[in-house]
């Protein structure tokens with residue numbers, strides 16, 4: 001058994017971590033940190049976890065409470081994890097940060113896109129980008145994991161292998177992605193106000209979304225040359241889920257079989273990537289509350305475009321589930337421990 005602590009446990013991502021880890025056979029949850037609900041039973045904050053999580057929230061002291069754990073999960077808004085990450089790394093323990101704070105390798109890029117100063121620069125170079133299926137060996141050896149963003153996970157999993165194997169063009173990648181409202185977190189905001197998000201779909205942050213440099217960083221590594229993407233996220237009236245549709249001009253004349261072979265090579269034995277049959281396309285309900293990423297694609301011979309579709313649950317594969325998968329890799333547990341449950345349908 002390992003001992004884990006969760007900071008930011010009462011946010012949506014923290015709640016998914018708590019749900020998943022409370023059913024993990026190798027884990028004991030030591031604390032559920034919260035500023036706002038300290039001393040309150042966790043199951044009063046999240047009644048769905050009554051009977052599964054019998055623990056009070058606590059506002060932890062970074063100098064004392066980190067001593068008793070083997071791994072810390074940080075699920076705080078960006079800019080706020082750095083002090084805790086610094087402390088735990090200095091103590092020689094493992095940490096999985098679910099914010100954007102350690103994802104970008106260039107600190108100037110982080111500071112300019114996120115508009116905050118990085119207070120733990122020394123830790124950045126040691127951070128491993130936790131895209132589980134792509135970097136399993138690095139993750140297994142890491143002390144600090146920068147867990148990927150939700151949109152990047154849904155976009156990098158389908159694109160990384162194709163760029164690595166040089167079967168698609170790099171200068172015409174257009175991504176149209178749609179997220180459920182839980183992607184915006186739990187704090188009330190203009191984004192998640194019911195009358196404004198219900199029965200409404202909108203594009204936002206066109207050409208300026210903070211996930212753009214994260215996606216470009218990883219695709220550049222895959223392609224071995226710098227590339228830029230066109231990324232348009234949308235807010236849709238669903239609670240969970242991300243559907244990403246990616247358009248690439250098929251200038252290389254890639255065939256369906258070539259692409260299928262690449263996906264089979266990278267993901268054929270990966271439990272959490274489901275490659276769908278030809279003319280079957282991913283949908284968010286088919287991955288709801290699960291750690292799956294569903295992928296399929298079409299080569300449109302009429303327009304000579306490649307269209308790739310992926311679906312994930314933003315809170316699970318896009319955040320807490322992938323973090324648990326990374327913890328499993330770091331501690332040598334079965335990859336799917338704590339994550340075996342099927343999606344919920346309908």
Ligand SMILES: NC(=O)C1=CN([C@@H]2O[C@H](COP(=O)(O)OP(=O)(O)OC[C@H]3O[C@@H](n4cnc5c(N)ncnc54)[C@H](OP(=O)(O)O)[C@@H]3O)[C@@H](O)[C@H]2O)C=CC1
Nearest residue numbers: 008011012013034035036076077078099150183185186319
């Ligand atoms: N939502 C998603 O789909 C995804 C989110 N992420 C990232 O995971 C992290 C957590 O996201 P999410 O759970 O959605 O966010 P939420 O806003 O739902 O939760 C964040 C929690 O952090 C705690 N907190 C502590 N200090 C502060 C502070 N100063 N300001 C605000 N909250 C604070 C709050 O709990 P309390 O007041 O009880 O301490 C709050 O509930 C973020 O970095 C996010 O970008 C990553 C991938 C997907």
Ligand SMILES: CC(=O)N[C@@H](CCC(=O)OP(=O)(O)O)C(=O)O
Nearest residue numbers: 099100149150179180181183184
């Ligand atoms: C719907 C919605 O608002 N989504 C959020 C996703 C951000 C997020 O989750 O942030 P990180 O993954 O980078 O931590 C957004 O677009 O800002």
